[in-house]
Amino acid sequence: MSSAATEHPPILRSYASAALDRLAGWFFALPPERSAYTLRPLTIPLPDGVSLAADLYWPDGALPQPLGLVLVQGCYGRAAPFSFTVRVLAARGYAVLFVSTRGTFGSGGGLDPGRSEKADAQEVVRWMRQQSWYPGQFATAGASYLSYTQWALLHDPPEDCIASAIIAGPHDYARHHWGTGSFxxxxxxxxxxxxxxxxxxxxxxxxxxxxxxxxxxxxxxxxxxxxxxxxxxxxxxxxxxxxxxxxxxPDVCDPYWAPTRHQMALDKATAPILLVSGWYDPFAAQTLEQYVRLRERGCSAALTVGPWTHVQAAGLKCMPDMIRFLDEHVARTAADGEMHRGRAARIFVTGAEEWREMSAWPPATTSHELYLHGDKSLTTERPPVDAAPSSFTYDPADPTPTIGGVQLSNGGRVDDSIYASRTDLLVFTGSLVEEEIEVLGKPAIRLAHSSDIPFVDLWIRLSEVNTAGVSHNICDAFQALDPERDPSAPVQLTLQDCAHVFRRGTRIRLIIAGGSFPLFARNLGTEGNRTVGSEMRAARHTIQHMAGSTKLVLPVAADGGDPTGAS
Structure with missing residues (x-):
């Protein structure tokens, strides 16, 4: 193992590092270690004169050669906790090149997140191919921003990239910033x-x-x-x-965003891909989009979605999945009974609190319609034609707070009962569920909605009220409405994917508000980019109920649909 860019001799794994590695392996029920490893700091020169700092982890001792090479690129440094994934892989026989992206932790150039990764990643691969230790092919792996760098590389996928483990990360940076119409x-x-x-x-x-x-x-x-x-x-x-x-x-089609959008990768990638996310991960919507598009193209794509926040999904919880995936597609050491995934989707169903294996996501479903009534009930019966409307006032000076959900931090499944006591939103609650309702996919809502000013947002949440009367969130939707929309046309919104069973004795709850702050920049009720304004106007929202004009549509498990098995 040699490289002209080597700056230091190999560093042996310390006793303390070995102890931490084994503790992590035990705690997360990982496969046993296959080897010790060494670390060699490297410098990777780029054509524009910038150099990237990197560490090469190399299995040492028990194995005659590494099981494969894994490329990991990120902006958070190469020490703990971000090195844990790399160390876990190295201890299980994989060589890993861990690169700090431009402008971070010893890498030269200016930091401008998301914009240089596509070009820089290609140069890293070209350099890697020239090294004596390069085995002729490689995989990629990493979570969060370390997943985004993988999509940037796959925008123009190298032929020698044979697999990618993409954990809780977006492919489209612009849509994450402004995709709802609010920053x-x-x-x-x-x-x-x-x-x-x-x-x-x-x-x-x-x-x-x-x-x-x-x-x-x-x-x-x-x-x-x-x-x-x-x-x-x-x-x-x-x-x-x-x-x-x-x-x-604010326009995601602005040329400014072009270098950060990698939808093309979903149309070009051909090697097997593992996708992992959590129901409360802000990148879950893009992860599921990635999976659907890859499957449509016939790509080998496996999906895991757990009951996790972003931090949980991006942590070591996904490591058993990742190791099995790499063992099958890179090391090719998996026996027939140890293949990574017998079926394509492993989904955690909340409410039922169990894992299920599915041949695809979403599975076959039928529509279950619930109508919103003026008395704040939610039933299968249509309101009468003369049903009175419901209204609420959203005041940007006292914005409706974000509680749980798909936040980068402070998100997750939480008690959101406090919403029922607020006057700046509407809460509709169903009667006791008599037979289990299994929701699999994207709930949708049609709102006969109007407002007294054109500059408004809508935030929708589906929650469950448990048998003790406590409400917990399931999934959300947020959208800044077009100020030039036809006010007579219903507003149609799709909530995020979910997999949830409403058990007997629980209640279905729907929450409608005019904002969710501080997750999204508040609509000030005035024209123009909301991030540069200071004048505020309150908005009065009205929801019509007459003849069932406003309804919630739940995708429920279809009889005879995709067979599932709990695990």
Whole structure:
């Protein structure tokens, strides 16, 4: 094993690292280790004069040669906790090239998240092919941003890339920022963490002192302030220059976003792909889109969706899946009874609280319609033609709060009962479920909706009220409505995918609001880019019920559809 770009001799795995590796393997029920490993720091030169810092992990001892080579590229550094995945793979016989993306942790150039990964990844692969240790083919792996870098590479997939394990990550950066018509505010908190990540100890101390004295962190004040764009500039100064640019480009088709959109990868990728996400992962919608598109093209695509947040899905919970996948498609050591996936989708069904193997997602379903009534009930009966409407007022000065759901942090399945006591939204609750209702796929809602001003958003949540009367979230939808829409036409929205069983004695709940803050930048009720405005106007929303004009449609398991088996 040699390379002209080697800067240091190999570093043997320490006893402390070995202990941590084995503890992680035990805790997450991973296959046993196959080898020890060494780490060799490298520098990868790029044609534009920038060099990327990398570490090459190499199995050592028990194996005559590595089972395969895995490329991992990310922006969060190469130490723990982000090295855990790499170390787990190296201890199970895989060589791993772990690269820090441009502008991070020893890699040269300026950091501009999402924009250079496509070109840089191709150059990393060209360099890798020239090394004496290169085995002639490789796989990719990684979670979150380390998944985005894989899609950037697969925009023009190398022929020698034979498999990809893509965990909880997007392929379209623009849609994540502005796909709903409102700016995702977690891009601000994420950017704040990104620019301070290489001085983590000082950042933690600063944040703790600030919160203790002022009751809120600086970044919380940025999110609450108006105009948001000005508060961002004041907070970051010359740091995070990408953020003002992203906030000033609300059109996802703006040329600014072109380098960050990798839909083409879904149409070009041919090697086997493992996709993993969680029902409360903000990237779950794109993960499921990736799976459907790859399956439509006949690609070998396996899907795992757990009851996880982003952090849980991106952590070591997915490692048993990843190792089996790589053993089958890269090392080709899996015996017939140890193949990664007998069927294509492994889905956790909430409510039933069980894993199910499915041949595809979504499975066959039929429609179950529930109508919204003026008394805030939710039933299978249509309201009369003279049914009175329901209304609520959304005030951007006191925005409806985000509670749980698909946040980058602080998300997940939570008690959202507090929504029922708020007056700035509508809550519709069904009667006790008498026979189990199994929802598999995307719920949809048709709203006979109007507002007294054209600049409004809608946030929809499907929840379950359990037998103790406590409400918990299942899935959401958010959309900024077109101010030039036809007010007489119903609003049709699709919620995020879910797999949930409403058991006997529970109740179905639907929540309708005019915002979800601070997850999404609040609609100020005025024209123009909401991130640069400061004037606010409250909006009155009205929902018509007459003759069943507003309804919720649940995709329920079809009789004789995809057979499933609990595991």
């Amino acid at each position: 995702r505010m977690d891009r601000i908190t994420w950017s704040d963490a990104l620019v301070r990540q290489e001085d983590a100890a000082a950042t933690r101390l600063y944040s703790a002192v600030s919160q203790a004295i002022f009751g809120a962190s600086d970044i919380d004040n940025v999110l609450m302030g108006l105009p948001v764009a000005e508060r961002v500039k004041e907070h970051f100064g010359d740091e995070a220059p990408w953020l003002p640019k992203a906030m000033s480009a």
